[in-house]
Amino acid sequence: MVDAGFLVAQLVNALFYSSILFMIASGLSLIFGITRILNLAHGAFYMLGAYIMYTVMTALPGGASAVLGILAAGALVALIGLLVEAGLLRRVYGKPEEVQLLLTFALILVLDDLAKMIWGPEYKSLTTLPWGSLAVGDYTIPVYHLVAIAVALASAVGLWLLFSRTTLGKKIRASASYPEVAEALGVDTRRMFMATFMLGSALAGASGALAGPVLTAYPGMGTEAIVLSFAIIVIGGMGSILGALAGALIVGFTRTVMAVVYPVLEVALIYIVMAIVLLVKPTGLFGGREVERR
Amino acid sequence: MRPVLVVEDVRKYYGRVAAVDGVSLTIEEESVVGLIGPNGAGKTTLLDIISGVVRPDTGRVKLVTEEGEVDLTGRPISYITRMGVSRAFQIPNVFSGLTVLDNLRTALVASKRLYTRPTRSYESLPGVDEEAHRLASLVGLEDRVEVKASGLSHGERKLLDIAMALTTKPRVLLLDEPTAGLSAVEKGRIVELIEGLKRRGIPMLVVEHDLDVVFSVSDRVVAMHEGKVLVEGRPEEVRSDPRLRVAYFGE
Amino acid sequence: MKPSDYWALVLVFALLAVAPALAGPFYTRLLATGILYGTAAVGFNVLFGYTGLLSFGHAMFWGAGAYTVAIGMVKMGLSFPASLALSLLVVGVIALVTGFLSLRHTRIYFAMLTLAFGQLLYAIALKWRSMTGADEGIYGVPRPLGDVVLYYYLILGVSLVVLLALLKILKSPLGLAFRSIRDNPFRAEVVGYPVNRLRLLSYTISGLATGVAGSLYAPLQTSVNPESLYWTFSAAIVFMAILGGSRVFIGPFIGGLLYVFIQDTAMGATEYWLLATGITLGALILLLPEGIVGYIWRRLGGRLE
Numbered sequence: 001m002v003d004a005g006f007l008v009a010q011l012v013n014a015l016f017y018s019s020i021l022f023m024i025a026s027g028l029s030l031i032f033g034i035t036r037i038l039n040l041a042h043g044a045f046y047m048l049g050a051y052i053m054y055t056v057m058t059a060l061p062g063g064a065s066a067v068l069g070i071l072a073a074g075a076l077v078a079l080i081g082l083l084v085e086a087g088l089l090r091r092v093y094g095k096p097e098e099v100q101l102l103l104t105f106a107l108i109l110v111l112d113d114l115a116k117m118i119w120g121p122e123y124k125s126l127t128t129l130p131w132g133s134l135a136v137g138d139y140t141i142p143v144y145h146l147v148a149i150a151v152a153l154a155s156a157v158g159l160w161l162l163f164s165r166t167t168l169g170k171k172i173r174a175s176a177s178y179p180e181v182a183e184a185l186g187v188d189t190r191r192m193f194m195a196t197f198m199l200g201s202a203l204a205g206a207s208g209a210l211a212g213p214v215l216t217a218y219p220g221m222g223t224e225a226i227v228l229s230f231a232i233i234v235i236g237g238m239g240s241i242l243g244a245l246a247g248a249l250i251v252g253f254t255r256t257v258m259a260v261v262y263p264v265l266e267v268a269l270i271y272i273v274m275a276i277v278l279l280v281k282p283t284g285l286f287g288g289r290e291v292e293r294r
Numbered sequence: 295m296r297p298v299l300v301v302e303d304v305r306k307y308y309g310r311v312a313a314v315d316g317v318s319l320t321i322e323e324e325s326v327v328g329l330i331g332p333n334g335a336g337k338t339t340l341l342d343i344i345s346g347v348v349r350p351d352t353g354r355v356k357l358v359t360e361e362g363e364v365d366l367t368g369r370p371i372s373y374i375t376r377m378g379v380s381r382a383f384q385i386p387n388v389f390s391g392l393t394v395l396d397n398l399r400t401a402l403v404a405s406k407r408l409y410t411r412p413t414r415s416y417e418s419l420p421g422v423d424e425e426a427h428r429l430a431s432l433v434g435l436e437d438r439v440e441v442k443a444s445g446l447s448h449g450e451r452k453l454l455d456i457a458m459a460l461t462t463k464p465r466v467l468l469l470d471e472p473t474a475g476l477s478a479v480e481k482g483r484i485v486e487l488i489e490g491l492k493r494r495g496i497p498m499l500v501v502e503h504d505l506d507v508v509f510s511v512s513d514r515v516v517a518m519h520e521g522k523v524l525v526e527g528r529p530e531e532v533r534s535d536p537r538l539r540v541a542y543f544g545e
Numbered sequence: 546m547k548p549s550d551y552w553a554l555v556l557v558f559a560l561l562a563v564a565p566a567l568a569g570p571f572y573t574r575l576l577a578t579g580i581l582y583g584t585a586a587v588g589f590n591v592l593f594g595y596t597g598l599l600s601f602g603h604a605m606f607w608g609a610g611a612y613t614v615a616i617g618m619v620k621m622g623l624s625f626p627a628s629l630a631l632s633l634l635v636v637g638v639i640a641l642v643t644g645f646l647s648l649r650h651t652r653i654y655f656a657m658l659t660l661a662f663g664q665l666l667y668a669i670a671l672k673w674r675s676m677t678g679a680d681e682g683i684y685g686v687p688r689p690l691g692d693v694v695l696y697y698y699l700i701l702g703v704s705l706v707v708l709l710a711l712l713k714i715l716k717s718p719l720g721l722a723f724r725s726i727r728d729n730p731f732r733a734e735v736v737g738y739p740v741n742r743l744r745l746l747s748y749t750i751s752g753l754a755t756g757v758a759g760s761l762y763a764p765l766q767t768s769v770n771p772e773s774l775y776w777t778f779s780a781a782i783v784f785m786a787i788l789g790g791s792r793v794f795i796g797p798f799i800g801g802l803l804y805v806f807i808q809d810t811a812m813g814a815t816e817y818w819l820l821a822t823g824i825t826l827g828a829l830i831l832l833l834p835e836g837i838v839g840y841i842w843r844r845l846g847g848r849l850e
Contacts, residue, residue, distance in 0.1 A: 102784060113818075227776055263672070271664060271665035390728065400724075403722060405736065
């Protein structure tokens with residue numbers, strides 16, 4: 001017996017989870033697309049967002065503080081992103097991949113332990129979510145989940161508008177595609193890279209803030225999230241916002257459905273889907289441009 | 295004369311732009327075909343099609359061997375190379391981290407398929423080193439064998455590139471602008487080398503901007519314009535053909 | 546005298562052979578771990594340093610080796626040699642399948658794909674309770690020869706054989722082919738190498754070497770857990786290779802030994818040893834990108850790959 005309330009509740013769960021994933025993965029993909037750095041510590045930024053949310057919400061309980069928490073997480077993590085970009089990553093633009101990857105990996109170790117120092121090693125969860133819930137049949141749907149979905153949708157639209165409609169978006173793109181031309185036309189490509197890194201990091205922070213109260217915050221939550229983001233990017237196609245959206249929905253729904261139907265394959269199936277996409281379309285579902293083959 | 299390489303009506307479109315638009319071409323035994331034309335005429339794309347780097351939209355590329363015709367269209371680059379269609383590049387394409395000797399060794403190992411023998415040291419393969427040294431002196435790099443390719447001059451890298459193309463004992467050699475960017479002295483060395491190869495009967499397709507070089511080394515010249523063959527014939531015929539001036543100068 | 550790969554190998558193994566006489570059982574065990582980490586890192590470097598492909602999923606070979614030996618000995622009642630043979634088979638199959646798929650891309654995409662496939666294995670190990678013991682892993686793996694010191698010498702011997710075999714391959718025409726592909730894959734294709742097949746071969750050899758090391762690790766610890774498959778261990782293997790130096794054959798091996806001791810020292814000194822390791826790693830990457838052995842090697846007049 002499957003009733004409608006159960007289905008709706010699960011649908012909202014899946015959409016909520018997909019929203020979180022979309023925000024992490026699109027930030028990662030955005031940063032990579034522009035700066036060519038695959039930031040392994042992007043997951044750690046997500047973790048920091050979750051902790052910041054926890055701190056804000058335990059200090060001032062209530063619906064308004066949740067909004068504050070999300071904004072604070074986005075802003076603070078963007079600030080951390082700025083420090084990391086200007087202090088570390090700027091040294092390794094154009095360097096071999098292993099140098100970039102290991103440097104951002106080192107950053108994970110540092111940030112994970114810093115989080116442990118500040119917040120302790122135990123899992124941090126909130127007993128109640130703000131804004132109550134709606135009843136659908138015998139099931140309840142937290143309003144919080146709906147808000148998170150709305151935030152993710154708004155970021156998707158925002159990103160799309162930024163890159164298709166604004167001069168800033170075009171300047172950022174040009175900085176990545178034709179850096180010399182952009183410089184010659186008076187675009188400060190360094191600042192564009194910085195802005196991109198901050199924007200991507202803010203997405204990770206906000207995503208962590210939205211996830212924290214539901215999925216709990218703990219050291220190491222970032223290392224799990226980052227790998228799922230890779231799967232999403234491979235499935236959706238590198239550098240495509242639409243691809244990140246599609247990939248996040250596929251991963252989010254696969255996981256939610258399998259958790260109910262056959263939990264043994266809950267995570268494994270994601271990677272199997274990824275392998276199939278790779279076989280059928282190596283550039284990912286929406287990866288139109290030919291990725292580097294060699 | 296028996297044909298060695300036959301290109302039949304190949305086409306390659308990028309979007310709606312035809313890079314190569316229905317080109318047919320035959321290279322015969324012991325003959326040198328010069329391929330000329332203004333920038334963007336489709337010369338390099340044609341070489342890319344023959345060597346398997348680019349797959350044509352239509353048309354065929356065939357190699358004629360003693361055993362019969364072999365269709366090369368759409369086959370992997372490495373297969374086409376091993377079948378004896380070798381290529382040297384406009385911008386010399388060598389293994390810059392390896393020495394001149396190792397560049398030649400690796401090309402020989404690849405063409406003789408010796409890489410499946412994992413037991414011997416690559417420095418002591420029978421025949422390989424003698425052959426590598428022979429090729430090095432053929433192109434005049436015998437004193438530079440221990441130098442890393444990244445330490446060679448542009449002209450020396452071009453010579454090494456051609457020497458590597460010769461490791462397969464090619465049935466056909468494709469040379470893409472062999473004298474581009476060279477000094478007069480280096481140019482002389484390359485022309486001498488091409489004439490030497492010609493005397494040894496290696497069929498060649500030479501893409502070249504320096505028309506004096508082309509007209510002196512070629513038996514036949516093909517002029518391309520906007521993806522099509524414009525004029526074809528003996529060097530003196532092509533040189534005096536008014537259509538050539540139109541292609542280059544738009545007169 | 547310029548340093549040579551063979552002599553460096555002989556020297557290091559001679560020192561390791563006398564080490565247990567000087568070190569107590571604790572340090573002997575630590576050294577044994579270091580030897581296995583080092584062997585795994587040299588295996589990784591066949592693909593990375595010599596073929597030019599960065600895998601971020603080598604924990605999958607290490608962990609698959611460790612799990613197969615543990616399952617073979619504990620669950621299937623096989624002898625150690627039989628389990629080791631089974632483990633090589635399993636690792637080989639995993640390498641061929643994941644390599645075939647991952648090699649559709651190179652560079653950073655390849656790194657991401659190997660990482661993701663490593664996580665697939667991790668997810669399986671975490672969920673397949675009846676076979677892998679889920680998050681608890683498998684305990685009570687018998688240690689061949691019983692005694693830690695005797696097993697140390699077995700590890701030392703097998704590692705030496707693996708390293709000599711790898712060195713032989715790298716000095717052979719196949720090794721030259723790998724290096725050519727690293728240097729310029731397009732030119733390698735044009736001189737006639739079937740580049741993708743050779744990359745898959747390198748990937749498989751690399752995975753098998755790392756897999757052997759992992760297979761020997763389970764009996765050393767007498768247990769195995771999912772951490773051995775987690776991607777952070779893949780990153781640790783990359784770290785070991787860079788720490789020692791990926792441009793020298795023996796570099797990653799020394800990197801593995803150093804890694805174990807850095808980790809042990811950091812863990813003994815502070816609760817926040819990850820932080821200490823992270824700062825060390827970051828500093829090394831920025832200040833000494835050719836690695837410790839690479840630096841010394843160059844100073845001695847040796848040739849870097």
